[in-house]
Amino acid sequence: MSIPSSADQLPLSAHPPGAIRGRDLVAGTIGAAVGATLTIGIVLLPIVVPELPQISAGSPFTIAIDECGASGTYVLLLDDGTALEMSTAGEETPGAEYEDVACILNELGMSETILSRIGTTRAMDGRQEGSWDGYVASWTYHPDDGLSILIEIDTKN
Template structure:
């Protein structure tokens, strides 16, 4: 039997037991938990979005840089033939013609019956600027009218030429891809 004086003691023991039991989650604590989870998920998604966006932007910058570099390289390549002619002071020479937006160069020397054209010295100068191999230069120098049109390739160039004493030498140099 429990006596009246033991009642506060029993109530105290019951309160201790209740405090050790897990409390039921209230709607406020659930709401706080959901809000915290939503904020955490939002932060993670924001960070992932930033990383993905930076990766895409980085790839776009790299692609643009590659495109610009390719355009600059092609522009420099298209200056090879005009620069060779300029280096030999052949820009005003009647037998030197740049064509195809810098992709071809035509050289025409004077012959016994044609008085317009450039000199063999200018042709040799331009071809040396284009780093023509000695073997090709020798083939050009030894071409006869009976040999017809000859051709050769070196580095970035393809050349064809013919010679006749009456009309002179005709050389076409083209950039190759």
């Protein structure tokens, strides 16, 4: 009996070119099932669960955030996009970049008076409030924690 040479050995795959192997069939079936489930979920979710909160793409807060390129856990939309909470970095805590917060306040048309009041707030002043053109804001400042500001759409006017 002779030992076959490498030229005499069978190819590693005994399947003809283009043949579908069992594992390829399983992977394709799973992929199709996942895709169909996601498609059905995306199409039916708004119909089956209409009470889910919808943040309007046209919300002034969303527009301001997008215009300023702000993101992260320190710039948060609240209450279906009707409120915005932002926190800047302090000496001991992380936070949003000051430039991002200033840009958003500018995009929202915050008055110079309110900006000045924010800029002169001290830790011992406690929570301050102000309003302008359809918005109400409250904020605190401490050097260790930075600025924390909540802005809401003014529903009273």
